[in-house]
Every structure is written in C-alpha cells, then in structure tokens.
Amino acid sequence: MPTLMETRVENRQFVYPQHANNRDTVHGGHVMRWMDEGGAMAAIRFAGVPCVTASVNGLDFRRPVPVGDILVVEAFVYDTGRTSMTVRLRADREKPRTGERERTTESDFVFVAVGEDGKPTPVPDLEVESDRGRELRAEAREE
Numbered sequence: 001m002p003t004l005m006e007t008r009v010e011n012r013q014f015v016y017p018q019h020a021n022n023r024d025t026v027h028g029g030h031v032m033r034w035m036d037e038g039g040a041m042a043a044i045r046f047a048g049v050p051c052v053t054a055s056v057n058g059l060d061f062r063r064p065v066p067v068g069d070i071l072v073v074e075a076f077v078y079d080t081g082r083t084s085m086t087v088r089l090r091a092d093r094e095k096p097r098t099g100e101r102e103r104t105t106e107s108d109f110v111f112v113a114v115g116e117d118g119k120p121t122p123v124p125d126l127e128v129e130s131d132r133g134r135e136l137r138a139e140a141r142e143e
Contacts, residue, residue: 001124001125001126001127002045002046002048002077002124002126002127003126003127003128003129003130003133004076004077004078004126004127004128004129004130004133004136004137005076005129005130005132005133006045006046007042007043007045007046007075007076007077007087007126008042008074008075008076008136009038009041009042009045009074009075009076010038010072010073010074010075011034011037011038011041011072011073011075012070012071012072012073012094013034013070013071013073014068014070014096015030015065015066015067015068015069015070015071016067017067019067020067023064024066024067025064025065025066025067026064026065026066026067026071028059028061031061031065031071031091031104031105032056032059034071034073034091035059035073035075035089035091035105035107035109036053036056036109037073038073038074038075038089039053039075039087039089039109039111040053040111041075042075042076042077042085042087043077043085043087043111043113046077046080046085046123046124046126047085047111047113047121047123047124048124049113049114049115049121050113050114051085051111051112051113051114052111052112052114053109053110053111054084054110054111054112055109055110056107056108056109056110057107057108057109057110058107058108059105059107060105060106060107061104061105062103062104062105062106063093063102063103063104064104065091065093065104066093068096069093069094069095069096070093070094070095070096071091071092071093071094071104072091072092072093072094072101073089073090073091074088074089074090074091074092075087075088075089076088076136076140077126078126078136078137078140078141079126079137079140079141080123080124080125080126081123082122082123083112083113083120083121083122083123084110084111084112084113084120084123085110085111085113085123085126086108086109086110086140087108087109087110087111088106088108088136088139088140089105089106089107089108089109090103090105090106091103091104091105091106092104106143108140
C-alpha cells in the first residue's frame with residue numbers, strides 16, 4: 001500500500017522571459033501547467049498507472065513570480081476514491097541566490113487512474129504512516 005510521503009514530489013522551474021507576461025512575471029497558465037505536471041507525477045507514483053487530470057479545485061494565485069526566480073512545486077496525494085486521487089499542490093517562488101521562499105499558489109487537483117483499456121481503474125488505499133504525513137494531510141484537508 002503506497003504511503004503519502006512516497007507520493008511527495010518537488011519540482012523546480014526557472015522563470016525565463018519566455019514564461020512572462022507584460023509585467024515580467026510568470027503567466028498563470030505556465031504555473032498551472034507546472035502544477036499539473038507535478039500533480040500527475042505524484043498521482044502516477046501512487047497509482048502505478050497513467051493518470052489524467054479530472055478537476056482543478058480553486059487555483060489561487062496569491063503573488064507574482066518575477067522573471068529570474070524559481071518556481072518550486074510540491075505535490076502529494078492526500079485522499080483517494082475508488083479510481084481517483086486528490087493531490088495537494090503548493091507553489092513557492094524561490095530566490096536563486098538566497099533560497100528564500102514565499103508561497104504563491106495553492107490548489108487541489110483530482111486525477112483519475114487509467115487502465116490499458118483507457119477506462120478508469122481502481123487505485124490502492126493510501127497509508128498515512130508518519131507524523132509528517134499526518135501533518136501534511138491535515139493541512140491539505142483544512143485548506
């Protein structure tokens with residue numbers, strides 16, 4: 001049975017000028033794409049089969065990410081259904097020289113596991129085995 005902490009992934013993406021809008025900050029669509037990719041990685045790690053995005057719940061952009069910063073995306077599965085997984089996604093801007101971070105975006109994405117026939121397939125139960133895993137799950141359910 002996969003554990004919450006085994007599903008956790010953290011990806012980094014430099015924000016380059018080609019990712020920017022006319023304010024020299026990252027386009028929200030790029031942030032959403034990077035979050036979707038991180039969420040898919042966590043979901044696939046959990047389910048062990050390909051997964052597709054079924055819904056995005058409340059994608060909140062709290063502050064901009066300027067060109068030259070790094071966007072750090074954290075994802076982990078914290079709830080499951082019969083064929084679906086809810087993945088918590090958090091994005092932080094990180095200053096490359098200092099490592100200083102600031103939360104920019106949060107959301108929950110729901111992914112569905114897909115079998116070889118292209119249809120939804122059951123996922124295993126999620127085990128929350130560690131104190132850190134229980135803490136992450138509680139935070140995700142509160143928000």
